[in-house]
């Protein structure tokens with residue numbers, strides 16, 4: 001039987017180019033979908049890092065004048081991923097971050113850059129590459145969303161379409177004057193088209209034209225229907241709510257595998273049925289001590305150690321933890337922070353906290369994959385106090401590594417952690433601590449609650465065991481996406497009015 005073919009459109013993909021968790025998803029999902037009989041090929045921009053690390057290139061199509069200059073469409077395989085790469089040096093051959101310049105400002109031609117990505121994706125969707133004609137085109141976030149509009153305004157028969165929202169706060173909004181430059185017809189600038197509050201909305205267009213919309217957790221799928229959570233798009237999303245669903249992310253359990261993890265001194269099998277005390281606890285203690293030594297903290301096995309991994313931004317709610325720092329310090333806890341980016345003022349406040357509390361607080365700013373693994377394998381609890389969090393992946397890694405998550409009750413955090421005081425509704429049992437509404441006082445109380453439980457050795461072990469036996473892999477989510485694609489190609493496509 002011919003497998004179902006999907007063209008995925010992504011602006012980043014792990015391990016070739018990663019800015020955020022989006023890359024983890026676009027990199028892992030295609031591999032897991034293979035087991036479901038779905039063949040995914042992903043179209044990505046040819047940033048320098050991508051071009052330099054391409055594996056086998058087995059096809060080149062020349063595009064003599066593509067969005068202002070010569071470009072090429074490469075067909076390649078890299079790290080088990082089947083790819084199309086848009087090699088358009090005038091748009092993508094730039095150093096640094098894919099989205100912003102060194103000074104943190106957006107690249108001024110982002111509309112053109114990602115319209116180009118979407119345009120070539122739409123062309124592939126409409127049969128431009130005869131050897132790969134997809135049944136479904138699946139766009140991730142605003143960067144690929146316009147493909148769905150291009151296909152709508154074409155006369156050719158189009159494949160089914162899915163639009164996945166990873167984060168509604170990035171919408172790709174550009175001035176109306178760009179319409180001709182990005183090759184859209186004048187009639188597209190309408191409410192029933194790409195127009196969005198007088199400008200062109202890339203994500204809006206994707207949400208309007210997609211056959212199905214997904215987001216990365218069931219709770220976030222509900223939150224974005226509210227005026228606050230919808231960030232300007234709630235009206236449209238409410239109209240489309242019958243076609244909207246939430247599918248939780250998974251993590252790549254071959255990368256996040258405590259039994260083989262090259263970044264940690266004490267490896268352990270996450271199989272909790274046997275050897276929990278000797279295997280898991282013993283090796284977690286080795287990792288905790290290694291972490292304390294590496295970061296210059298007091299080597300204190302009984303100090304309750306909190307970890308934070310992620311952007312130091314107010315979206316992530318990490319300012320709320322700083323407000324609780326005096327109490328956390330007074331109680332003799334330790335805090336380990338790995339902040340990859342975020343606001344300058346929060347980075348500064350965290351650095352100052354580390355300087356003022358030597359031996360108890362460690363703050364490292366930047367990307368350090370090895371340290372992220374060691375924190376997951378050695379800290380006692382991972383704090384994720386996000387103000388909004390479509391899914392979040394770090395709490396899933398924490399569950400698998402026996403680090404107990406302390407999270408706000410928003411988005412995917414609500415869906416992936418079961419509070420110790422909640423009645424467990426799914427098989428996994430209670431796995432962590434949650435708080436709402438998201439404010440400093442509630443976070444502080446919840447950290448206290450966790451710290452008290454930490455000193456109740458039997459109770460803490462039970463929570464760790466429950467977390468470690470939760471299935472956080474891509475197996476179930478991949479099945480859900482495969483089912484969704486399957487449903488879509490069974491029904492003949494109608495054009496949106």
Ligand code: GLC
Pocket residue numbers: 020021022025166167216249389390391392393412
């Ligand atoms: C975005 C969201 C995050 C989610 C990720 C992958 O980064 O903010 O919550 O886990 O996308 O879907």
